[in-house]
Amino acid sequence: MVLSKEQHEELEETRAHQYPTHRATVSALEEILYKPLPVLDRGFVRVIDYMGDDTAIVQSARVSYGKGTKHIQKDQGLINYLMRHWHTTPFEMCEIKYHIKLPIFIARQWIRHRTANVNEYSARYSILGKEFYIPAPEHLAAQSVQNNQGRGDQLNPEEAHKVMKILREDAERVYQHYEEMMNLNEQGDILDPERSGLARELARMNLTLNYYTEWYWKIDLHNLFHFLRLRADHHAQYEIRAYADVMLETVKRWVPLAYEAFVEYRQQGGQLSQTALRVVRSFIQGQPVTRTQSGMSLREWKELESILGIILEEKTDKTVA
Amino acid sequence: MVLSKEQHEELEETRAHQYPTHRATVSALEEILYKPLPVLDRGFVRVIDYMGDDTAIVQSARVSYGKGTKHIQKDQGLINYLMRHWHTTPFEMCEIKYHIKLPIFIARQWIRHRTANVNEYSARYSILGKEFYIPAPEHLAAQSVQNNQGRGDQLNPEEAHKVMKILREDAERVYQHYEEMMNLNEQGDILDPERSGLARELARMNLTLNYYTEWYWKIDLHNLFHFLRLRADHHAQYEIRAYADVMLETVKRWVPLAYEAFVEYRQQGGQLSQTALRVVRSFIQGQPVTRTQSGMSLREWKELESILGIILEEKTDKTVA
Amino acid sequence: MVLSKEQHEELEETRAHQYPTHRATVSALEEILYKPLPVLDRGFVRVIDYMGDDTAIVQSARVSYGKGTKHIQKDQGLINYLMRHWHTTPFEMCEIKYHIKLPIFIARQWIRHRTANVNEYSARYSILGKEFYIPAPEHLAAQSVQNNQGRGDQLNPEEAHKVMKILREDAERVYQHYEEMMNLNEQGDILDPERSGLARELARMNLTLNYYTEWYWKIDLHNLFHFLRLRADHHAQYEIRAYADVMLETVKRWVPLAYEAFVEYRQQGGQLSQTALRVVRSFIQGQPVTRTQSGMSLREWKELESILGIILEEKTDKTVA
Amino acid sequence: MVLSKEQHEELEETRAHQYPTHRATVSALEEILYKPLPVLDRGFVRVIDYMGDDTAIVQSARVSYGKGTKHIQKDQGLINYLMRHWHTTPFEMCEIKYHIKLPIFIARQWIRHRTANVNEYSARYSILGKEFYIPAPEHLAAQSVQNNQGRGDQLNPEEAHKVMKILREDAERVYQHYEEMMNLNEQGDILDPERSGLARELARMNLTLNYYTEWYWKIDLHNLFHFLRLRADHHAQYEIRAYADVMLETVKRWVPLAYEAFVEYRQQGGQLSQTALRVVRSFIQGQPVTRTQSGMSLREWKELESILGIILEEKTDKTVA
Known part of the structure; x- marks a missing residue:
């Protein structure tokens, strides 16, 4: 269970109210507003607020006086055009606010995206809860042998069991010491009236990086599309991708036309280099080239095949060899 | 009249609708949503959308699960504390979107504030309307003799008349030529079917800097508070201050508690230097110092008097002199 | 002549000195440091300072203790990898500072790029010089009939002549009035001691948008690569492209390896949509599709042909028709 | 010892070279370029590169063609004016690059400053070294009883000893498990050829927040001044202040005039609220007010006394009471 009873009640009370507004409103997103969408073992993503919808993109692109057209097809056409030609400012006119609970080591990756506003739960001011991330066995992967920055095969059950045991025991122990240093017991009561207890801003350094933190983002x-392109991607670490995937679903509810354009022109599209374009051109013109002829490294050649979704034959080379 | 009939109708139709929402809603701001608030002779500010309210600041500062307290006094206390101690991130959790019509030379000042999103009416794509700014006579000020960057006394009526005549005639003429170069007449029809007409992206360069442009901001x-502190200030050029003053009123409607804190701790507060603090301390301790003793320049001394709102006596110096 | 005698001397004196430094230094860029590189009729780009070189990118990517490898080939490989996989932070570790003189209507396009530092010559504080941009006849293009946002054919000589006359005469006249309103003659002397003269911050509004301004950027x-990808491109307005092209040359001198990667993976590369990738795949597999089959609009199909640099045959369709 | 032998040699080799440059150069900063300045028990700050000096601020404020004046007094006057009146863009024209080694929990505070470029050592790609922060006994403070976000008195020796023991033992243990999960021994060799070893990007989650990381910043x-105003301040956590204090010294070497202005107008200056200014005015005019009369909270009154550096008498109140 992700939320405490009190948190759940607070949330329900907030959802209970509705207010009239002249602003752009998206009912598919209102349906899930404030609700925690579970991620990993104890994390969540909650949409707290939003500004604008698909028509707000159109409205801003036209610097219009009303709410943009009501013709979905024309709106889709314009939104596609804006996305394709990197006219980014109309997309900046929509804003969304999330409440996110996530492990600290993922928060550290996340925060590299600087063009966002963040307010994080303060472990200088408050005591962090005893909640830490333990990966499910199927996500306990070995170091990749091909890619220094990535995962390879799943660990065997025995290894996985051992890793989970270490992670859990160390997390338990450091938290016990966290409380002990602050002179608190598990109920948050003072252990020993003679001792003063270490400052929170110091005690927190004993926690491991899989402890959960929370922020408004x-x-x-x-x-957000830029974030999702990088993080809802198979190159991204699984744990951050899990968040990005859930957020992508919220975006689909919120701005379905912009979402379609994003999938078509960014997420499922591909960037080809000058050399890759030359290779593609040769193949289309019926003059296949080999990797050696192209001058591309094996790694780039594989990346090109992966983008195109086909194997580029290298018969000439093989014949020669 | 600032809006055309079509624009007015479009706006009214947008205002006609109301939708239910679970989001934070501010009725005082809803009242003026989409309505153009006049600025200068033909400009305006319109609030197009907003995200959050005073409780959203509190909610985010506490990374809370519900909507923040409903105790206004506690909220005001926390908001004051955040403002006073430069805890800026909770204020970043509120967002507002304006549609603004303003002269180009003011747009050029405005855009120096980079931490905002802008989508401007494109004079590459469209034809700019024939609307230019002519200052009212009472705003036609002479160059300041004390301050290289500012205005002094009002021009005398004769001079003012002459200036307004120049501004108006030049603006009229350059627009006539703007249309002529594009091979258009005043109704936007093609003047001469034999001529092709200059590209809009080039023709626009003939317009003067008092022409109006529009943007979503x-x-x-x-x-926004940072912008307003600098621009709703007597050091700012009158024309941009006119916009800032109107926007300040929209902020007062939107987040009244944060507005109060802004006025108290920023706008009506003052920044004192190390030396100025030393001077103030001496005066409070009954040991007044002269400017010469303080080591401050005349300019800084005057600035200090202006912040404090009193004249600091310099009797000793005068006696000597 | 772009610079005044005084400016030229000031610049020469600055270039006359050399100092020893432990920092990364690029001799090819030092050669042109401070020198104005002419753009348009009276504009220029000057490199004022720079931080880092190609090895600084490598050094930062490795968070290294020394200056990065001295093996150019390995450096090129790593830089290519970083560019290809959008690892952007190492490129952020190099910085460059320009002094640029450019027409105001171009400055307005330019400033939309917000992730830069700007300090512009103040026309509130100082008087703008009498320098305005008049396009060369070969750049006086008609409005495009295909693209609302662009240029078509060159104007015929007669039209071009007329346009240049208008631009020049209007620019001359508004400047004369600019001085007159400020009560100054052409030498900057006071015209009439009885009059006070309009404040500079107001008088400037009478200038046309082709007047030159200057800034440090x-x-x-x-x-910078992001800027250059958008502006050193045939979609960009000619006048800003002229600046971008010159700046691209300075980048080539400064960081030749990063420049090569930029050309290969960004400038001469291309972004394909999901549908475009599907089309390319079909063609490579010997199963050409028609535009209609692809579902692409004519505009997108043409864009794809332009990226690939080939015409994709549509024989089937034509046969049917 | 902060650096390894290899790191030291690499650094020394880099420092061994000098190159001629036409750029602004600051010999006082060149002296310490690349050298690690120790912070905390194992951290450091190294200046890696810089752009500009005091004259570059002046040069940019004037959008000048040469290097700014050579008159230090005039430069100081202008720099003071710019600082006092929040003309921030000329200060943005100087840039500095640091290599910093710091505990992760401090890195998390630090990164909230988003207007900087960062490239951090990757624990997805590489293995983090066994280096963690243990506070010196004199920095082991109790939780403040007045301020929820801060430290109070020093822990007694016995408590301090216990805390240090916990921190050290937990850090040792989690690192041992970090290696074990990756199937590595202390020398980085594979422990068990039958096991594959957990991916680095996962194993790192077992480290505690006092482990050191490194980045280029x-x-x-x-x-930077904004960062230093907040972090070289007694409200800041000691550990980040230790870094800020060292960086402040590098700024003093680099731009001594701007540093003086920063100390005078920012660091040692103070921000007074509207009410505080009213109180100060009354006192100066010989009409002291009590806190109750002022309407200020006790906390704000104490803050005002702290800024002014004097106790404001409250005799009237006391007499009444």
């Missing part, structure tokens, strides 16, 4: 749609 | 509350 | 290499 | 002078 607010970002515009253009920068 | 979106900013978070923290950065 | 400082940006990191990653954001 | 690049920032402009204006934003």
